[in-house]
Amino acid sequence: xxxxxxxxxxxxxxxxxxxxxxxxxxxxxxxxxxxxxxxxxxxxxxxxxxxxxxxxxxxxxxxxxxxxxxxxxxxxxxxxxxxxxxxxxxxxxxxxxxxxxxxxxxxxxxxxxxxxxxxxxxxxxxxxxxxxxxxxxxxxxxxxxxxxxxxxxxxxxxxxxxxxxxxxxxxxxxxxxxxxxxxxxxxxxxxxxxxxxxxxxxxxxxxxxxxxxxxxxxxxxxxxxxxx
Numbered sequence: 710x711x712x713x714x715x716x717x718x719x720x721x722x723x724x725x726x727x728x729x730x731x732x733x734x735x736x737x738x739x740x741x742x743x744x745x746x747x748x749x750x751x752x753x754x755x756x757x758x759x760x761x762x763x764x765x766x767x768x769x770x771x772x773x774x775x776x777x778x779x780x781x782x783x784x785x786x787x788x789x790x791x792x793x794x795x796x797x798x799x800x801x802x803x804x805x806x807x808x809x810x811x812x813x814x815x816x817x818x819x820x821x822x823x824x825x826x827x828x829x830x831x832x833x834x835x836x837x838x839x840x841x842x843x844x845x846x847x848x849x850x851x852x853x854x855x856x857x858x859x860x861x862x863x864x865x866x867x868x869x870x871x872x873x874x875x876x877x878x879x880x881x882x883x884x885x886x887x888x889x890x891x892x893x894x895x896x897x898x899x900x901x902x903x904x905x906x907x908x909x910x911x912x913x914x915x916x917x918x919x920x921x922x923x924x925x926x927x928x929x930x931x932x933x934x935x936x937x
Contacts, residue, residue, distance in 0.1 A: 714916040715741040720749050720772045720783040730793040731863040737793040738923045740916040746784035748884065749774050758888045766884055776849035776865055779832035780881050786872025786900060788912055790919050791865050794930050798858040805850050806836040808926050809864040813838055813846055816922040822846065829894035831881040843899035845869050870912050871902040
């Protein structure tokens with residue numbers, strides 16, 4: 710299989726590709742990166758705070774996503790990994806995060822990514838991946854029940870590869886202040902390019918490695934689904 714990094718115009722286009730992946734019955738891996746900056750928020754956050762899908766904040770377009778978490782910046786330096794697959798009854802949300810983070814940690818083994826909260830980061834969660842206490846990857850999921858009692862899963866990771874992540878985080882911090890949400894510290898984040906003592910990464914190479922690692926994991930899920 711050949712990795713395909715989809716360079717999309719904006720996050721709305723990438724989110725539409727993820728929705729199609731989630732709606733399909735097959736195992737799926739998608740990697741995309743937007744060429745325009747935007748803020749992506751959970752639809753629930755947009756509804757709760759009276760924001761508008763496809764509105765704007767500080768000049769940045771706002772787009773809604775179906776997964777949980779918080780607001781995140783999207784732009785040319787961000788790489789998005791989406792996995793979609795079906796699991797039997799009894800599978801847990803934690804199982805989904807273990808699979809997703811295994812894909813990332815195997816593909817980026819030299820980075821020594823550590824799972825867990827990253828204090829004062831945007832879209833903080835139990836399954837962030839950090840290096841030296843700085844967030845490099847954020848994760849989220851959406852689950853849909855299936856008629857046979859199992860679930861359809863959409864698992865998503867936002868990988869901070871390059872760019873001015875602290876400048877982007879300052880926009881999210883301003884949005885948090887505007888909405889009276891917990892503070893965001895721009896210095897709680899780092900890009901793969903910004904890590905010291907590491908060869909400068911190439912986004913296409915990272916996408917290829919993520920694609921191959923993800924398919925190894927998903928094929929195991931498919932085999933267990935058939936066995937169940």
